[in-house]
Amino acid sequence: MDDISPTDAEALREETAQASPELAEHDRAAQLEGELAEARQATLYAQAEVQNVRRRAEKEAVDARTYAATAFARDILSVADNLARALQSIPEELRGDDKFKGLVVGLDATGREIESVFQRHGITKIAAMGEPLDPNRHQAMLEMPSDAAPGTIIQEMQTGYMIRDRLLRPAMVGVARGPE
The missing domain is CATH 2.30.22.10 (Head domain of nucleotide exchange factor GrpE)
Known part of the structure; x- marks a missing residue:
């Protein structure tokens, strides 16, 4: 069987293909159906990945807008702390003094404004x-x-x-x- 010539091998292949054209056609259809199923699966995975990337990007954009002021807010906290300490350090007798009343009222208004700004920004x-x-x-x-x-x-x-x-x-x- 090892000494089959190339022309004999080709003739044998043609005979097999002619003898069972339905079998060859069935194998080709099964192969194409398998490839189609793989392509569908790959498409579904790609669509899911695109949707995940879109959701992640939307969440990152929302977080960026929501927390963009974080570094600035941390810096302003020390200003708010110093203002609160200044207000707490003013003795009651000076709060009623006409010379200091405008200063005290201004500091109180500034403190309320800072709290209002903080509240507006969460x-x-x-x-x-x-x-x-x-x-x-x-x-x-x-x-x-x-x-x-x-x-x-x-x-x-x-x-x-x-x-x-x-x-x-x-x-x-x-x-x-x-x-x-």
């Missing part, structure tokens, strides 16, 4: 006093003996802020320590 203060310590929102700076339950915030050293649902700056707090 920047909110983090509640701290009396709350249990939440490491996602509070930064414990010290523990102090207290009658409060251990882990309860009993002192706020610096106000914390959120920008929408993200932490902008944690509240720096003092926490009640358990009995020794």
Whole structure:
């Protein structure tokens, strides 16, 4: 069988093809159906990937718009802190003094305006006093003996802020320590 000439091999192939044209046609149809199924599957995967990329891009664009002011907001927090400290440091007797009344009223108005701007941009203060310590929102700076339950915030050293649902700056707090 090893000594078949190339012309004999070709003749044998032609005979087989003529003997079973339906079989060859069926094999070709099955092959084409398989290729079609693969092409459909590849198309579905490509469409799903395009849709995922589009959704991801839309979410990133929304996040960029929502949180674009984060760095600026962090910088402005120190201004708000300094203004609040200035207002707290004004003694009551000076608040009523006619010489300082305009200054005090102006500082109060500026403080309210900053709070209003923060509110418009989704920047909110983090509640701290009396709350249990939440490491996602509070930064414990010290523990102090207290009658409060251990882990309860009993002192706020610096106000914390959120920008929408993200932490902008944690509240720096003092926490009640358990009995020794």
